[in-house]
Amino acid sequence: MKVVLDTNIYAAAFATRGLCCDVYETCLSNHSIVIGMEILKEIRKVFSKKLKMPDEIIDRIIELIKSSCEIVIPAVIEKRVCRDHTDLHVIGTAVAGRVDCLVTGDSDLLTLHKYKWIEILSPREFWDRLSG
Template sequence: MRVFLDTNVLAAAFATRGLCSDLFEEVLKNHDPVLSIAILAELKRVFAKKFRIPDDRIEEILDLLGSCSYISVPSRELSYPITDSDDMPHLCAAESAGCAVFVTGDKELQALDPIGAMRVLSPRDFREMFEVSLS
């Protein structure tokens, strides 16, 4: 299953141990992670400004993400009823890649669930969906 991970999920996965890091490992092992150039650029800014991660470490992380993920380039721009226009390219990239799930901590984006066939879930909801499917 193709799974798009939003910037906030990826930042938490690399900056802390917990739900998002476990979710990231799960997606790497059992699903097809999807990212976009816009997500990688935003993640680079977040790591540098918010977490003050050194540039060489940021490049290592971005290289890792690029090597283990499908990088989606949106085929067209779509419009979504959201206030943060910076999130538009992320949603377009996820839809263009045919993602089954878009995982985000952003409640405004979660309120769009579903977008066509794509679910928009919090990290916790994604984990619960996966746990239910195992039982």
């Protein structure tokens, strides 16, 4: 399965040991992860500003993520698709990567449930589907 993980999934996966960490590790081992440069920029910002990680640790994490993901240029998505226009690049990444699923904790994306062929799932919904 091809998957896009939103920034909030990476933040939770690297900040704590819990569901998002399990989701990330399972995707690394058993699925193909797709990412865009804008998501990588967001990860850097969140890890620095919110999680207060040192730059050298962030650099290592970014390199790890880049080396284990397919990097794509996001497709252009119409603004009317999502109520938060800052999330359009996440949907665009999923479209460009032709993924099956977008995993996010963002309520603006989760309310869509699906975009074209792409299922938009919370970490719990994704985990339950894999376990089901």
